[in-house]
Amino acid sequence: MPELPEVETTRRGLVPLLCGTRIIALVVRDRRLRWPIAPQLETLLPGRTIARIDRRGKYLLLDLGEGSLIIHLGMSGSLQMVATRKPPGPWDPFDIVVTGGQCLRMRDPRRFGALLYTEDRPHHPLLRHLGPEPLEPEFSGAYLYHRARGRRIAIRDFLLNGQIVAGIGNIYANEALFSAGIHPGRAAGRISRTRYDTLAAAIVAVLNRAIAVGGTTLKDFSGSDGRPGYFQQQLQVYGRAGDPCLGCGTQIVRLSHLTRSSYYCPHCQR
DNA sequence: CTCCGATCCTGATGGC
């Protein structure tokens, strides 16, 4: 579910509710996430104050001063602030209980998410090799062009690689490629510098537009306040196989022989 | 180094 805009939506919703609060307890109901929740966390966290909430790609980072919690939502995760007394559902693996009777509750039916702790954020194996943030200045067409030299991988898969650029998932990769007029199967190394400028701008634009409306809710994503996102109403190609291209009317094609579906307009994208 | 496929797990959906 959650790509950069959904994680950013979650982060923005949590900041006013969680920053400055003190952790009272970590309640774990199911340790079996992508990586098992370390048992030490239950003794480590109480008493710590949540100083800041950051985001790196699709990772949410709770800064505890000395150390950080790393939360990843996987495919099906979401976070909500709820009253601690509210009964948890069957797919709510943990609560971070804070002062004020509230807790940060994770829901994750597929258990692809993660809750990890590090005292060395820059060197953590999940964060250390991440590419630049697409909404920061170091991300540009020049950067993408440089990284793509000699690569034959399809541009869609290139954009999904977090080591190239952080936070882009299948929805926004497909949408940005449509916006830039680039075929998702084109080799990354066979795209001109000029087209990479267009693509980088398209990525920034589509991410910002999605953040502005609270992200994309396909099935059950909701922000930290429980409200869905609305970007799905603006999707140009993702999930629209067989429907007319909004630019030229040609039927949108779905390429399913790739591990993840690509959606594109065969007329507008080359 | 690069790339592809398998893998973790559950739920929704569509065809028959």
Added chain:
DNA sequence: TGCCATCAGGATCGGA
């Protein structure tokens, strides 16, 4: 209505 196959927003790992 029920059953089965297929597909999902992610990211790592092993092997070619």
